[in-house]
Amino acid sequence: MTHRTLLSARWVVAFAGGAHVIHENGCVVIEGARVIHAGGAFDGEVAERIDYGEAVLSPGFVDLDALSDLDTTILGYDNGPAWKTGRVWPESYVAAGPYEMYGPEELAYQKRFAFAHLIRNGITTALPIASLFYREWAETVAEFDAAAAAAEELGLRVYLGPAYRTGGQVTDTAGNIRAVYDEARGMQGLEDAAAFAARVDGTAGGRIRAMFAPDRIETCTEALLQRTQAIASEVGAPVRQHCCQSPTELRLVREQHGTTPIDWLARIGALGANWLLPHGTHAEDRDFALMAEHGATLVHCPLVAARHGGTLRSFTGCRARGINIGLGTDTWPADMILNMQLGMMTARITEGAGAVRSEDLFDAATLGGARALKRDDLGRLGPGACADITVIDLSQTLQTPDPIQTLMTGASGRDVRDVWIDGRRVMKDRRIPGIDPVEDIARAQAQFDRLIARYPDRTVGHPPLSEIFTPSYRRAE
Secondary structure, three states: OOOEEEEEEEEEEEEEOOEEEEEEEEEEEEEOOEEEEEEOOOOOOOOEEEEOOOEEEEEOEEEEEEEOOOOOHHHHOOOOOHHHOOOOEEHHHHHHOOOOOOOHHHHHHHHHHHHHHHHHOOEEEEEEEOOOOOOOOOOOHHHHHHHHHHHHHHOOEEEEOOEEOOEEEEEOOOOOEEEEEOHHHHHHHHHHHHHHHHHHOOEHHHOEEEOEEEOOHHHOOHHHHHHHHHHHHHHOOOEEOOEOOOHHHHHHHHHHHOOOHHHHHHHOOOOOOOEEEEEOOOOOHHHHHHHHHHOOEEEEOHHHHHHOOOOOOOHHHHHHOOOEEEEOOOOOOOOHHHHHHHHHHHHHHHHOOOOOOHHHHHHHHHHHHHHHOOOOOOOOOOOOOEOOEEEEEOOOOOOOOOHHHHHHHHOOHHHEEEEEEOOEEEEEOOEOOOOOHHHHHHHHHHHHHHHHHOHHHHOOOOOOHHHHOOOOOOOOO
8 A cells, every 4th residue: 555644634625526625623645646535534544644733724726827036026016107116128228238137046046935935825836927027038948947946856836938028118218118029039939938848848747847928918929929829739738928917018909909918819819728817907898708708717816916006807707707717926925825815805895795705715726726727636635636735724813613714814824834745745844845944035135135236227217226216214314
């Protein structure tokens, strides 16, 4: 008999009859990389028993837009507009020649740092996302080779592919944003991504899979997106592209193509059931209708949207159309529990207190992500599912009679205690093997500080940092 491990806790979120089911004082049994039992008592033999007490044994969270760098979006939280504060390349920076603001070792390190952070927050399957604002042009195969090595070492389940693009955004000194293109460079980036996909898909015991990540829709050409869909469909990989997330995007797409982003994707034959579309906060009814018609997944990122005053117009409306909704973190911290909470709060603000329930957001963070990836072995705990388990400690919070409602009202990512992926305990008592959390955050902060110091290089007028990042209060002398 293969080694069997029985995990028990006050609450188990099992899967039966096509839905999550709550078991009180239940257990999950792992054999190898799979779950063989989830629910009530187990009468079979086991080699090891671990009792977590006042905790939830949850399916691991699926993050379809997973933070994989040192997040620069937080720098714009109180500092704007974006074109004035280094979030859009000025013409002077482009003329001087954009450059990589991180070296190869720093690019590799930020992925490893971010992957550990995802695990700490109970995320077991991740599709990494990083900013291209501080890049020379796009992501590189070399850094994704390093990302694959980090994911394999840490045990994280990932879908990997370097982001590529045929265009970028540039602003003049008055804030007029336009798109500039280099299609040959973008097409080469796609071909490099395709070669990477062929090489890494299915490695690390199947935990590493391929994905395609064309950057923002407003700076991608028709040829790039059509070619992306053709290659991705042939290899059976997901495509993720940010869409319908800002007024600037909508303006650029309409100026260039005469329609809305999702309608344009559909018109050029690129939109399909393998497409994952963050964020949808500026989508129109026609866009949502096309997502539903083509079976695409809407990736809801509540925290990053709410920070900038945005949210989905109707979470329930999207579901009523039959759109599959998954969740993404897309910012620091990559706290999926916080994202579920904010997704619920903002939906209730826009649609009314009774519009959504706790299980609706929990489903999006688990089953919705699994459906997006066409994986019926993820996002659930039942016989045959991957043994991807997030253990959430509830011993320090006031518990309601229901564990999911407790997560939505009294927990956070910091309550994640243990994480299992493919039957391997990748985090035990909040410690990840090979990671010193104190040294890790110190190195990340030093690297982030060096990036911030270079912000004047790519900010309109090249002002000092004190003008780019205004303080909350006057600094004492």
